Amino acid sequence: MPGNTSNPEWWRGAAIYQVYLRSFADGNGDGTGDLAGLRSRLPYLAKLGVDAIWLNPWYPSPMADGGYDVADYRGIEPVFGTLAEAEKLIEEAHELGIRTIIDVVPNHASDQHAWFQEALAAGPGSEARERFWFRPGVGDGPPNGWQSIFGGPAWTQVPDGEWYLHLFAPEQPDFNWNNPAVRQEFLDVLRFWFDRGVDGVRIDSAAVLVKDLDSVEESYTDHDGVHDIYREWRRVSDSYGGRILIGEVWLPDQERFANYLRPDELHTAFNFDFLSSAWEPAALRGSIDLTLATHVPIGAPATWVLSNHDVARPVTRYGRAITSWDNADRRDGMPSDLELGRRRARAAALLAMALPGSVYVYQGEELGLWEVEDIPEELIDDPMWERSGHTVRGRDGCRVPLPWSGTEPPFGYSTGEPWLPQPPQWRDLTVEAQEADPGSMLRLYRTALRLRRELLGDGTLTWLPYGDEVIAFRRDSGLVCLVNFGAEPVALPETGSVLLASGPVDGGLLPTDTAVWIMEAR
Ligand code: NOJ
Secondary structure, eight states: OOOOSSOTTGGGSOEEEEEOGGGTOOSSSSSSOOHHHHHHTHHHHHHHTOSEEEEOOOSOOOOTTTTOSOSOTTSOOTTTOOHHHHHHHHHHHHHTTOEEEEEEOOSBOOTTSHHHHHHHHHOTTOTGGGGBTEEOOBTTBOSSOOBOTTSSBSEEEOTTSOEEEOSSOTTSOBBOTTSHHHHHHHHHHHHHHHHTTOOEEEETTTTOSOOOTTOSSOOOTTOTTHHHHHHHHHHHHHHTTOOEEEEOOOOSOHHHHHHTTSTTSOSEEOOHHHHHSOSOHHHHHHHHHHHHHHHGGGTOOOEEESOOTTSOOHHHHTTBSSOSOOSSOOOTTOOBOHHHHHHHHHHHHHHHHHSSSEEEEETTGGGTOOOOOOOOGGGOOOHHHHHTTSSOOOSGGGOOOOOOSSSSTTTTSOSSOOSSOOOGGGGGGSHHHHHTOTTSHHHHHHHHHHHHHHHOSSSOEEEOOOOTTEEEEEETTSEEEEEEOSSSOEEOOSSSEEEEESSOOGGGEEOTTEEEEEEOOO
């Protein structure tokens, strides 16, 4: 059933599928996913039952950070395809009831971006340098001691002696958002893509655009001035009849987080608190409560995210001794019981999809892929690896190309060699294999997304008293979600019918690490 593309409030309860284009499907056999591959797989996404796709950056890029180093905000990376193909994708997706959301990267460009090249050539004191953060050093060293989020100093020196700021890799110079030309440029970029039918944008590193360079400590997160930028963006998106703005906002302070969701700013923002939570009932219940307490008073829908292209896959994460997620300690290589992780990831999916608001599914999550932790060092592409002095392997393990069909790599993903190697054991996790197995993760996601569209989405929840070891709540439609975290099975309610369960619920008992959706008898 196609999604509803006429409802202007669609985003409040949407299921949004994140396409990491590089690794989704390769249409031309060069080993890298592309628009042709994605277009050929749109029926898969329609059948899965998602309302929208969010694509990671698709712009021309030297790929120093997987495309988050944008060389031209108005083009398509030739390895991915052409602008005409992007327009076709948007159109074809709409025909299937799927909206398209693209990634906009306003904090930094690629060092190959025309403006940065111009700034390098123009030299110190030029207007071109004012679009970035160029400064003289102090003595032989950088202007201050700020560190890059990827490790190492946040400053790089250019041959004429000045230094430029990059919160991420040196190939990603930060824009100076005090400069009106930068502000104007991004308003134009938004219009460029809205004119091409894009339904919304995901804003990369949304909270770090404004900086205080005089501060000794890194001072870039969540400065008040950032809200003026999003108010301007909102005026543009509203003028297009409600295209949506989604912020990537990692902030521990929920009150500050909520500021981004004021009625004249962003529509939604990613809820990383839930993603980061341990697989423990008190932690998850606390996170849900906190999230709803943050969103409900301001009338913004919550978002529920279990994974993305930056964090370890849930199957691996939930199978570890420490199940919480922390960007600072990525737990690379910590052993994981994948069977346990898979059971929990299935339950987590039913939990996330039952909660009020919108939900994100990162490609491969619906297949139960695990984090690939044995990518040969010489193939590691994530800049975190180099920047950390080969101590952090980084995020490639969740970016391995999808297995579609067949019994050996490249599993129908490509006719060539995938840019990252796929584990041969993924033969059991291909779309083809899972289509045929009613107990598969794919079939669970598909059924859950269908039921969710009919019975869940945005609204309210009522907690049900089931004791400390069980998360239990009822949604407006009468659907009850129970997740058992305790060692002992718990009895299901005596009335009501089981619509879906993440594992066996024989004899009216809900085993450990299992979730169930029940429709109350009315
Ligand atoms: C957040 C993105 O999700 C991540 O992949 C990227 O490396 C940084 N922002 C920098 O753009």
